[in-house]
Amino acid sequence: MQSSIHRLVVLALDGVYPFELGIAHRVFDEMPDRYEVVTCTPDGRPVRSSSDFRVAPDHGPEALERADTVVIPPFDLRLLNDGLPATATALARIRPGARLVSLCTGAFLLGAAGLLDGRPATTHWALADTFRRMFPRVTVDPDVLFIDDGDVLTSAGAVAGVDLCLHLVRRDHGSELANSIARRCVIPPWREGGQAQYIEQPVPAAGTSGTAATREWALAHLDRPLTLADLAAHAGMSSRTFARRFTDEAGVSPGRWVVQQRVHQARRLLETTDLSVERIAHDVGFGSAVSLRQHLNALIGVAPLAYRRAFRTTA
Template identity: 50%
Template sequence: MRTVPDMHTVALAVAGGQSLLELAVAFDVFGIDRSALADPWYDFAVCAPAGARVGGWFQVSTPYGLDRLVTADTVIVPWSHDVEQPPPADLVDAVRAAHEAGARIASICTGAFVLAAAGLLDGRRATTHWMHAELLARRHPRVRVDPDVLYVDDGDVLTSAGKAAGLDLCLHLVRCDHGSAVANALARRLVVPPHREGGQAQFIQAPVPSRVDGGLGALLSWAVERLDEPLTVSDLARAARVSERTLTRQFRAATGTTPLRWLLTQRVHRAQELLETTDHSVEQVAARTGLGTAATLRRHFHRTLGVPPDAYRRAFHARSRAAA
C-alpha cells in the first residue's frame, strides 16, 4: 500500500446513473485547487466509460476511462444506482485492480456494494446507508455490516453511509493526509461541521412497529405513553397479562430485542425529540424520559448515538425550532 504522503491523486469512479450530489461532494473536496491550504493539493480525475450519464440527464465528459483508476492513489466510489442489480462488472474489475495496485478505496453510500462485489470488504467491518444495510449483509455474508455509523475507516478501505456522511468521509481523508488544521480550514470554507466521528450514529428514526403479533402492539403504545415512569419488565408483563418469560419471548420475536433494550431505545428517542424541540435542561429531559439523572441520560445517549446530548442539541435544536 502506498504511504499517506504519496496519496495525492484522487480518481472518482463514475459508472452512470449515479447521483450528482455525491460526485459534487468528492469534486468540491478534492477537485478544486486548495493549494492555499496545502501545497501540493490533490490531482483529481473523473473516470467513466464512454457515454456515461449521471442524475438522469448529465453526460460525463472526461478523457479518462475506468482503466485510469489503477494509477490513482485514492479511488472514490459513489453510490450504486440500483442495488437490486449487481454493479457493473467493468467498474468492479477496475476498483479491484486499483486496490491490488495499492490504492486507497473509499465508498459513498451504496458504493459499498461495488467494494463488496470486488471482494474488498470480505472479513472487514463496513457500513452503507441504513436502508440498504440488511441487503448488503445478506448478499455478502462475509462482510461485517454496521448500519449504525457514519463511516468506517479500515485503513486502505473506507465506507460511508448516506450522502452527507460521504462529505464527512472525504473530510476525514483530508484530515488523514494533511492534518486537522487543513481539514478544519476546508470545512470552514464548505460551511460544514469540521469533524463528525465515524462512529456517530446515522440518526435514523425507529418508530413503534406498526404490525406486531397478538396484543403486543397495544402494550408498546401503552409503554410509550409512560416513558417518564420507572417501568420494569414486571410492569410490562403485568400490563400485557403474561409472564415475564412469555413477554420476553414475544418481544424478541416481534421487535428483535428485549423489553429492557426496547424501553431504553424509546427513552433515548424521546430524549432526542425533547432536545430538538424544547429548552428543557438535560436534567429535565432525563426526568421526562424516565432515565432519572443527567449522568444516566448522558451515558445511554452517548452509547446509543455516539454523541453526548449537548452536542446533539447544538446540531439539531435551532433547525428543529425553526421548522416548528
C-alpha cells in the same frame, strides 16, 4: 513537486448520484497543491446519472492506473445483476496499495468485487440488511457515518461522504487543514453521533412526548451528575418510561445523549476559551481531565490539548 500531489480518481458508474459524484472534487479541489482529482468511467464513455442528465468525464479506466485513492460514489444497483464486466476489468487496473473509498451504496461495488471480505464496512442504513444478505463475509455496521479500515474506507449515505472526505484530509494532513476546508465549505469539521440518529423513527403520538423540556434543562445543568433518575424525575416520569420516550424522540439513549452534549460543550470551550482542561471537565460534568480525555478520544479520536491546538478560535 508533482510527485508529492495525491491523485484521487472518482469512478462513475451508470446511474451515478450527482451529489456524491461531486463530493471529492468539492473537498479536495480546495487543496490543488496537495491533491489532484479526476473523474473516469469504466470504459471511457458517458454514463447516465440518477437525475435527468448524463456525465461525460474526460478520462477512461486508464486513470485508475495512477490513482493513489479511488473514490466510488453510489450508482444504479441493478447493474450488479449484469456482473459489471467492464467495471471488474477497470478495477483490475488499480495498482496495489491504492486507497479504496466508497460513498453510500458505492460499497456494493467493493462488496461484489470481494474487496470487503473479512473487513468492517458501512453503507446507507436503509440498505444495510440487503448489503448484509448479499455479502455475508463483510461485518456491516449501519450505525456509523464512516469506517476507516486502513486502505479501505466506507461511508454512509449522502453527506456522510463529506464526513469521510474530511476525515481523509485530517488523516493525510492533520485537523487544522481539515478544519480550514470545512469552514470554506461551510460545514462542520466533525459531526457527532452516527447514522442511527437518522434512521426513520415513528413519530411519538400526540400527548406522549415530553422530554424536550428536560433536554433543555439538562443542557443548562451539565455540571450536575444527571443520572437517568434525575432526568426522569424532572420530566415527571418513571425511569423506564422516560428512557423509552427519550430514545424515541432523540434517537439515542439518555446516557449517551448526555455524554454527547458534554463533549460538544467541552469542544466549544476548548475552541473559544483559555480555561484549563481540568476546569472545562468540571464545568461540563465529566469531573476530571482524565474523564474528559477518555470521552473526547472515544468520540472524535483526539486529546483535549491536541483538539485545542487544531481548532482554537483566534481573533
